[in-house]
Amino acid sequence: MTDQFEPTVIGFTCNWCSYRAADTAGTARMKYAPNIRLIRLMCSGRLDPTFVFKAFADGADGVLISGCHPGDCHYVEQNFKALRRFILMKRVLVQMGVEPGRLKLLWASAAEGAMFAAEINKFVEEIRKLGPLNWGKDEGGRMKDEISSFITHPSSFGEEVPA
Amino acid sequence: MTERIGVYVCHCGTNIAGVVDVVEVSKWAGEKLAANGVVISRDYKFMCSSLGQELIQKDIQELGLTRVVVAACSPHLHEATFRNACKQAGLNPYLCELVSIREQDSWVHTDKVAATEKAKAIIAGGVARVAHHEALEPLRVPIHPDTLVVGGGIAGIQAALEVADAGFHVYLVEREPSIGGHMAQFDKTFPTLDCSACILTPKMVQVGSHPNITLLTWSEVTKVDGYVGNFVVTINKKARYIKTEDCTGCGICWEKCPWKVVDEVFEAGLGNRKAVYTPFPQAVPKYPVIDAPNCAYFLKGTCKACEKFCPTGAIDFNQKDETISVPVGNIILATGYDLFDAKRIPQYGYGRFDNVYTNLEFERLCNAAGPTSGNIVLRDGKTVPKTVGIVHCVGSRDENYNIYCSSICCMQSLKFAHLVHERTGAEVYNFYIDMRTPSKGYEEFYRRLLDEGTHFVRGKVAEISDFARLPEEEGKLIVQVEDTLIGKQRRIPVDMVILSAGMQPRHDAKEVGKLFGIACSADGWYIERHPKLDPVATMTEGVFIAGCVQGPKDIPASVAQGAGAAARVLGKIQQKEISLEPVRASVDEQKCSGCRICNDLCPFGAILFHEDRMVSEVNPALCQGCGTCVAACPAGAMSGTVFSNEQILSQIEGLLLLTVNGKKAEAVTA
Amino acid sequence: MKQYAYYPGCSLESLAKDYQLSTKEVARALDLELKEIEDWNCCGATAYFPVDEMLAYTLVARNLAIAEKTGLTDFVAPCSACFKNAYYTNAYLKKDPDLAEHINFALEEDHLHVDGKLNVRHLIEVILEDVGLEEIKTKAVHPLKGLRVAPYYGCQLLRPRKDHENVENPRFFEELLSAIGAEPLEYSSKARCCGASLIITNRRAALEMVRILLKDAIDHEADVIATTCPMCNVNLEVYQNQVNQEFGTQYSIPVMYFTQLMGMALNIPSRRLGITKEPVPKAQVPVPS
Numbered sequence A: 001m002t003d004q005f006e007p008t009v010i011g012f013t014c015n016w017c018s019y020r021a022a023d024t025a026g027t028a029r030m031k032y033a034p035n036i037r038l039i040r041l042m043c044s045g046r047l048d049p050t051f052v053f054k055a056f057a058d059g060a061d062g063v064l065i066s067g068c069h070p071g072d073c074h075y076v077e078q079n080f081k082a083l084r085r086f087i088l089m090k091r092v093l094v095q096m097g098v099e100p101g102r103l104k105l106l107w108a109s110a111a112e113g114a115m116f117a118a119e120i121n122k123f124v125e126e127i128r129k130l131g132p133l134n135w136g137k138d139e140g141g142r143m144k145d146e147i148s149s150f151i152t153h154p155s156s157f158g159e160e161v162p163a
Numbered sequence B: 001m002t003e004r005i006g007v008y009v010c011h012c013g014t015n016i017a018g019v020v021d022v023v024e025v026s027k028w029a030g031e032k033l034a035a036n037g038v039v040i041s042r043d044y045k046f047m048c049s050s051l052g053q054e055l056i057q058k059d060i061q062e063l064g065l066t067r068v069v070v071a072a073c074s075p076h077l078h079e080a081t082f083r084n085a086c087k088q089a090g091l092n093p094y095l096c097e098l099v100s101i102r103e104q105d106s107w108v109h110t111d112k113v114a115a116t117e118k119a120k121a122i123i124a125g126g127v128a129r130v131a132h133h134e135a136l137e138p139l140r141v142p143i144h145p146d147t148l149v150v151g152g153g154i155a156g157i158q159a160a161l162e163v164a165d166a167g168f169h170v171y172l173v174e175r176e177p178s179i180g181g182h183m184a185q186f187d188k189t190f191p192t193l194d195c196s197a198c199i200l201t202p203k204m205v206q207v208g209s210h211p212n213i214t215l216l217t218w219s220e221v222t223k224v225d226g227y228v229g230n231f232v233v234t235i236n237k238k239a240r241y242i243k244t245e246d247c248t249g250c251g252i253c254w255e256k257c258p259w260k261v262v263d264e265v266f267e268a269g270l271g272n273r274k275a276v277y278t279p280f281p282q283a284v285p286k287y288p289v290i291d292a293p294n295c296a297y298f299l300k301g302t303c304k305a306c307e308k309f310c311p312t313g314a315i316d317f318n319q320k321d322e323t324i325s326v327p328v329g330n331i332i333l334a335t336g337y338d339l340f341d342a343k344r345i346p347q348y349g350y351g352r353f354d355n356v357y358t359n360l361e362f363e364r365l366c367n368a369a370g371p372t373s374g375n376i377v378l379r380d381g382k383t384v385p386k387t388v389g390i391v392h393c394v395g396s397r398d399e400n401y402n403i404y405c406s407s408i409c410c411m412q413s414l415k416f417a418h419l420v421h422e423r424t425g426a427e428v429y430n431f432y433i434d435m436r437t438p439s440k441g442y443e444e445f446y447r448r449l450l451d452e453g454t455h456f457v458r459g460k461v462a463e464i465s466d467f468a469r470l471p472e473e474e475g476k477l478i479v480q481v482e483d484t485l486i487g488k489q490r491r492i493p494v495d496m497v498i499l500s501a502g503m504q505p506r507h508d509a510k511e512v513g514k515l516f517g518i519a520c521s522a523d524g525w526y527i528e529r530h531p532k533l534d535p536v537a538t539m540t541e542g543v544f545i546a547g548c549v550q551g552p553k554d555i556p557a558s559v560a561q562g563a564g565a566a567a568r569v570l571g572k573i574q575q576k577e578i579s580l581e582p583v584r585a586s587v588d589e590q591k592c593s594g595c596r597i598c599n600d601l602c603p604f605g606a607i608l609f610h611e612d613r614m615v616s617e618v619n620p621a622l623c624q625g626c627g628t629c630v631a632a633c634p635a636g637a638m639s640g641t642v643f644s645n646e647q648i649l650s651q652i653e654g655l656l657l658l659t660v661n662g663k664k665a666e667a668v669t670a
Numbered sequence C: 001m002k003q004y005a006y007y008p009g010c011s012l013e014s015l016a017k018d019y020q021l022s023t024k025e026v027a028r029a030l031d032l033e034l035k036e037i038e039d040w041n042c043c044g045a046t047a048y049f050p051v052d053e054m055l056a057y058t059l060v061a062r063n064l065a066i067a068e069k070t071g072l073t074d075f076v077a078p079c080s081a082c083f084k085n086a087y088y089t090n091a092y093l094k095k096d097p098d099l100a101e102h103i104n105f106a107l108e109e110d111h112l113h114v115d116g117k118l119n120v121r122h123l124i125e126v127i128l129e130d131v132g133l134e135e136i137k138t139k140a141v142h143p144l145k146g147l148r149v150a151p152y153y154g155c156q157l158l159r160p161r162k163d164h165e166n167v168e169n170p171r172f173f174e175e176l177l178s179a180i181g182a183e184p185l186e187y188s189s190k191a192r193c194c195g196a197s198l199i200i201t202n203r204r205a206a207l208e209m210v211r212i213l214l215k216d217a218i219d220h221e222a223d224v225i226a227t228t229c230p231m232c233n234v235n236l237e238v239y240q241n242q243v244n245q246e247f248g249t250q251y252s253i254p255v256m257y258f259t260q261l262m263g264m265a266l267n268i269p270s271r272r273l274g275i276t277k278e279p280v281p282k283a284q285v286p287v288p289s
């Protein structure tokens, strides 16, 4: 492990297409950067913007949102709702001083494992260029506190964190 | 922390253990996640084996585990396995979480340190998440034994008969005056060349007289409420202007009707029908309909010839559309396809040159019951063509139109080549891109055609024109094509051209799909639940598809899907009750502000609004659990099981516990 | 009166003076103000692009830059080749910032700059869309009743159109001819290439292409072939003799610019439309009464 900055990226996938794209990449042993960690939702429409801000507040340097291609959403058209939220979130991020490039939207079908892997690599590199987000440290963690203040969720790990 | 969590890390032979240090991961989880309720953490060679499962079960019983996290393969593979194991040991299955460290970790990463740290993070996410799981029961819904079949083509007919023969009631809704679909228009069917009517008519008659089938032709579904097992379907029965209880189908009305109309549907525009008509003599049901927009009485207020001559007084000009609504448990959609509009390729001259025909027109042309009594003649009605060109793939396999292969055009073009040859002795040229004959008896049919002396030219036709460059081209249609086998441009003069137009989704497929809560793929065909393993089910429980609605296919495949869909429906009916995954949204009425934001977001109409109490409520049987409303509710009143906010927010925390090189995330300490 | 940045192109200054004359007359009669741009240069025609694409784009872009400077929004060319070259250059400029940068670097020498913000249009489009068939019908006080016209589109006029229906079987020329009272005839070859500059490099092949067009029009009993491009016009008209020699045919059919036919219908004296001396006498065209 070198000393270069290793970004941490959280990826949201839907249960039907994009999670299966990840499965496809796995089954085919396609390699990609270990910087990404995926969370499965039923549909990209489930993506509450809170999740994205929470991820940034908790130390993610980038967030990927992925879902089925337009027209392929298994709940008819909920990915269009994700698309709308994505556009809004980008604007909010800019207002919070975060580079909008830290948020990415990706449509992936279950067959597109190779594309999924390649896009993850690309995204990780883009985030690497942007550098660490450090929301937790900026101005004494002001942003993190601000975000936490509207997420009513008691931390699972508290202050004492195992390393 | 009150939960007692067990963590089980799978080696998967060397699949996981070869990259991830599973022993270290398991040890880490046992020590470092103890504060989060982990009381035991183990690693094992194959967790999914019966020994692995017993390991979990034993711990549940002996250590009193209240939650289980298994770190192994994809939940799509073994979630059910581990949930079941927990259930058998007395733990509610939904209290078990399977996280993937194989497809998402060991199989896709080479850096062992990073992969091991990632595995820890994934498990931390699972542990944090599982603490917020709830004990859930699958939803149980009773199933209404009646079935709705929409579309009376061969696929719908087959489906209806299978269900009805099994002793259950079927409503078959068809929008034309008769069932039969496209197959009723054909003369012969490939590859055996049986007469289409001879094999189809008996089935149609069976449908018409089956005690378990309510046949609703000249009807359309206008509304679908409810959910699997308990749909309520609203059907509009268009006014027929015929009292079916009195009509004997004698045919005197259409004999006497003075009003001729070009039949664009059944005769593909080649022949006429009357304003009162049945599309073809063997129509089922036998009752005609009056085509009001083309009827002299409706247009001008006089005529009534049919009424005058009807021996049973069955004509009733005062009939109105009628709306009925029926409860059904399952639905099969078999609405078929439309033909590609050949006019969209102007260089092929359809609509400009008289003797350029579509395939459907040609079916009527060579049908003994068609407008020319089966004589293959040019548009002048008498000249027999001496050379005929058949163009494959019209509108199919073409980036400008439809990218997909229509799958039947090669065989249909071969069938035409044979029929032309047999009946006229004409020289036949088939212009194809690739010859695709991949079914039982199909390649043999192709060979037969090769022996019959059909000329096969491999190349996409560039243009069909009436412009004669050479004397022998005078008065002919000229097919300009690159013969890719000899590498030359050729101009082939012919008397008649048949365009094998491909299949297209019904023009209204999208709207109809929406009615039933199912989606179309980018091409416009309905999406099956799984392209290989579940081709007749859809993502909407209780709604099945069969025949060409799912994609282009031939009659045998349409019939197989019709029967397949029926078998699926019968299976459901026999269960009497079905259990549904309890991934559902629900509203906390105390928190709901009545903003109604969620109401319109739901694609399944699952959220109803109580005007009196000003709160929204989710119908759990309609909800499919996508979670869009949960994400949208500004009041935080909407929550979703299995993917609740707490579960996901905790999982985020867990996943971010460690950075890529194993350091604790900065943000967490801040 | 709507104003247009008018780019006549080289042909209209020499070979196709009659097109220039009739264009100006018809524009005046239809209240279109064609303001010729200053100091314009050749459009590169069909030949320059295969030789050096970048220089060819730059050549065309210079005209666009001059037109942009006038502040007018529409760039109008009566020649199909000029139109096509200007259309594509303008479109690519807009799409490809790299290309725009290269071109602008060169144009700087001339103190010019191009953004690709013009609407590049062919004269026939402007007449059809901005004047409209109804207006033309009312102004056509001298309808060409009974005149059988073969509308010849050629290829370059149609290429920039992206919908296939319109490229393969366009209808707008027919509609225009009907509006001036003529009888447009249906024939297959209306959008085929006229051979263009092939006549110089492969004479026989080009003559065969011309032969096809002439034969198709004549077989359909055309009185006259109408064109929208000086190159087409020349190939169809001037080479009739050579076609006859080469293929032993006896073709003799007048070829006219659509603007000349329009001018006749608008009751403009033929002298002012450039209908005077030409290889196939236009006097043959039965002037309708």
Ligand SMILES: Cc1cc2nc3c(=O)[nH]c(=O)nc-3n(C[C@H](O)[C@H](O)[C@H](O)COP(=O)(O)OP(=O)(O)OC[C@H]3O[C@@H](n4cnc5c(N)ncnc54)[C@H](O)[C@@H]3O)c2cc1C
Binding pocket: B150, B151, B152, B153, B154, B155, B156, B173, B174, B175, B176, B179, B180, B181, B182, B183, B186, B188, B189, B190, B191, B219, B220, B221, B334, B335, B336, B337, B339, B359, B360, B363, B408, B412, B415, B506, B512, B546, B547, B548, B549, B553, B554, B555, B556, B558
């Ligand atoms: C020219 C041609 C020749 C062919 N020849 C052969 C052959 O020789 N052998 C072979 O195996 N295959 C052949 N095929 C393929 C064959 O047509 C199809 O496989 C078959 O007809 C598909 O049946 P279906 O029931 O899915 O659809 P369809 O036959 O299209 O039937 C659908 C039915 O649903 C009805 N409908 C549509 N929308 C609605 C609605 N909203 N509400 C109610 N009803 C509705 C329609 O009116 C129709 O009756 C040929 C196809 C073509 C185009």
Ligand code: SF4
Binding pocket: B587, B591, B592, B593, B594, B595, B596, B597, B598, B599, B615, B616, B632, B633, B634, B635, B636, B637, B638
């Ligand atoms: S969005 Fe939330 S608050 Fe608004 S109606 Fe729906 S459940 Fe109630």
Ligand code: SF4
Binding pocket: B584, B585, B601, B602, B603, B604, B605, B606, B607, B618, B622, B623, B624, B625, B626, B627, B628, B629, B630, B640
């Ligand atoms: S979770 Fe999806 S399907 Fe269920 S009520 Fe909400 S929007 Fe509708």
Ligand code: FES
Binding pocket: A014, A015, A016, A017, A018, A042, A043, A044, A045, A066, A067, A068, A073, A074, A075, A078, A079
């Ligand atoms: S299910 Fe994949 S985006 Fe909706």
